[in-house]
Amino acid sequence: MSTLTPPVGEGDHIAGPDHAPVTLVEYGDFECPYCGMAHPIVKAARRKLGDRMRFVFRHFPLKEIHPHAQRAAQAAESAGAQGKFWEMHEVIFEHQHALEDEHLVAYAAALGLDGERVARDLADETYVKRVRDDFRSGVRSGVNGTPTFFINGERYNGPWADEARFVRALEDAALVGSK
Amino acid sequence: MAESQILSPGTTAPDFTLRSAPDKRLSLSELRGNPVVLAFYPADWSPVCGDQMALYNEMHEEFAEFGAQVVGISVDGVWCHAAFAKDRKLRFPLLSDFEPKGAISRAYGAYRAEDGVSERALFVLDGEGVIRWSYLSPPGVNPGADGIFKALESLSGREQPARSEAPRLSPPETRP
Numbered sequence: 001m002s003t004l005t006p007p008v009g010e011g012d013h014i015a016g017p018d019h020a021p022v023t024l025v026e027y028g029d030f031e032c033p034y035c036g037m038a039h040p041i042v043k044a045a046r047r048k049l050g051d052r053m054r055f056v057f058r059h060f061p062l063k064e065i066h067p068h069a070q071r072a073a074q075a076a077e078s079a080g081a082q083g084k085f086w087e088m089h090e091v092i093f094e095h096q097h098a099l100e101d102e103h104l105v106a107y108a109a110a111l112g113l114d115g116e117r118v119a120r121d122l123a124d125e126t127y128v129k130r131v132r133d134d135f136r137s138g139v140r141s142g143v144n145g146t147p148t149f150f151i152n153g154e155r156y157n158g159p160w161a162d163e164a165r166f167v168r169a170l171e172d173a174a175l176v177g178s179k
Numbered sequence: 180m181a182e183s184q185i186l187s188p189g190t191t192a193p194d195f196t197l198r199s200a201p202d203k204r205l206s207l208s209e210l211r212g213n214p215v216v217l218a219f220y221p222a223d224w225s226p227v228c229g230d231q232m233a234l235y236n237e238m239h240e241e242f243a244e245f246g247a248q249v250v251g252i253s254v255d256g257v258w259c260h261a262a263f264a265k266d267r268k269l270r271f272p273l274l275s276d277f278e279p280k281g282a283i284s285r286a287y288g289a290y291r292a293e294d295g296v297s298e299r300a301l302f303v304l305d306g307e308g309v310i311r312w313s314y315l316s317p318p319g320v321n322p323g324a325d326g327i328f329k330a331l332e333s334l335s336g337r338e339q340p341a342r343s344e345a346p347r348l349s350p351p352e353t354r355p
Contacts, residue, residue, distance in 0.1 A: 002325065064236050064268050132240075139238060144323035145230040 002142025002155035008056050011133075013085050016046075016054030021177030022170055025056040025150040027138045030073060030092045031066035031099060032146045039093040041163050048167050052174045057089060059134040060146050068099035070131065075104035077127035078118040079111065087111050152177055183315060185288040185300050190310045192217070192302065193286040197274035198257045205250070205272055207308065214247040214334055215304040216327055219289040221296040221318055223255045223263035223273070231299075231321045232267060238324055239270050245331040250274060253297050254281050291318070303330040 008014065008023055026042060028035040046055055059076075061069035072092050079088030091107045092099065101122055109115030121127060138148070142155055149156040151173045160166045186192070192215075196206040207215070220231060235242075235249050242249055249271040255263070260273040276283045276297060284290040289300035301322060303312040312330035316322035 002323065062233060062237055064270075065233055135237070136241065139234075139241065139324050139328055142323040142325040144234060144321040 004150045004153040004155075005140045006137060007153060012056050012058065013080060013089075014054055014056050015086055017051055018054070020052055020054040022049060022053040022174045023056060023150075023152055024053055024170060025058060027058050027060035027134075027141075027143045027146060027148045027150075029059075029061050029066055029069045029146040030076070031069040031096060032062065033096070034145075035147045036093060036096045038147045038160055041160060041166060044163055045167050045170055049170055049174065053170060058138060059131045060138045060143055060148070061131065061135065062146060070128075071101060071122060072099045072104060073131045073134075074122055074125070074127040075101075075108065075118055077130050078121035079108050079113055081121070081127075082108075082113045082117065084108075084111050084113055088113075183288050183291065183298050183300070185298070185313050185315045186302070186310055188310050188312055192304050192308050192310050193283070194308075195283045195286070197252070197276060197283060199272040199274050200261060201257045205274060210248050210250075211308055212306050214245055214306060214331055215308075216242070216247055216249045216331075217252060217287070217302040217304065218249065219252045219284055219287065219297040219300040219302075221291070221294070221299060222253055223259050227299075227319060227321045232269060232273075234321070234324055235271065236267065236269050241328070242331075245335055247303075247331055252276050252283065254284070254295070289315070301327060303327055303334070305334055 004025055008025060024045070042055065046053060059073040061073050063070040076085055076088045076092060079085055088108060088111060091111065095103065095107065101119070104122065105115045105119045108118040141150065147160065149160060151169060156169060158165060158169055192207060194207045196204050199205040218235065232251055251271065251273040253273070254276050256277050257275045260275055264273055281290045281297065284297040287300065287302065289298040291298050299316040299318050299322065301314045302310050305311050311334055312326065314322060314326050
């Protein structure tokens with residue numbers, strides 16, 4: 001059984017209440033088309049589960065096949081340092097085909113962030129290690145491609161593209177988790 | 180269906196010399212002195228293999244830290260490997276277990292005779308060429324790299340020795 005290593009902690013980007021009975025972790029790549037397909041499904045699941053679920057996103061950029069994935073992840077971290085990780089995460093997934101540095105900076109600026117700071121963070125590679133740490137945790141956890149999901153710490157091997165089944169798996173975990 | 184019995188930890192890895200390119204050969208003995216990861220896989224281009232090789236490719240920094248050399252092995256011919264490696268920008272060699280077909284895969288117990296392809300099997304060797312960890316994955320499942328990573332860590336003394344685990348069984352991959 002592949003188990004999330006390390007477990008969700010303070011260094012993570014977490015959306016949703018700490019006491020939620022379900023924690024969904026996604027290892028994702030901002031340039032990966034499957035992650036792009038999964039994005040609205042995850043959003044739908046978050047809406048359905050509401051306060052019963054918290055969502056965590058960890059970076060797993062496959063930069064050899066997705067040349068913009070690493071920079072996009074770093075830009076999301078930079079936006080996160082300015083308090084808008086999730087907003088940036090959303091914009092990037094909505095614009096998967098325009099992920100050059102200048103686009104990333106423009107998205108940050110459009111969110112009201114300091115775009116120059118994001119540009120500087122990209123130039124200085126400020127968040128390379130932060131992103132790599134996520135990648136390594138993914139390797140340790142048994143991530144074998146993107147997206148890979150973990151539900152309450154266990155790798156979810158079912159089909160995420162089937163929204164009803166994905167939501168049911170989360171609902172089932174919510175029942176177990178709240179016992 | 181007959182399940183392959185792959186070579187187990189403690190066994191000296193059988194040496195081999197296989198083509199790594201149309202005009203190049205690689206012998207296992209050349210890699211002595213550092214850890215080696217042998218990744219037998221069924222076929223170039225198939226979706227799961229592609230993912231699996233792409234993952235190892237992304238991990239070149241991590242493998243480099245352990246001084247480990249990764250080698251992919253299948254029964255595909257050298258020109259097929261060359262095209263696949265170029266398409267996926269692979270940074271590690273792919274060897275052709277092509278003639279006699281599957282001979283090296285068989286020597287490792289990693290040949291699926293009924294399909295005529297290598298199993299999806301992983302071996303981590305130490306610097307002396309002794310198998311320290313091995314794992315047979317169901318052919319449709321990308322085994323990831325957590326097992327390899329743990330084995331390399333244990334070899335380098337960074338963590339407690341890896342238990343010789345029974346193969347993990349996961350349900351088949353269901354990526355769209």
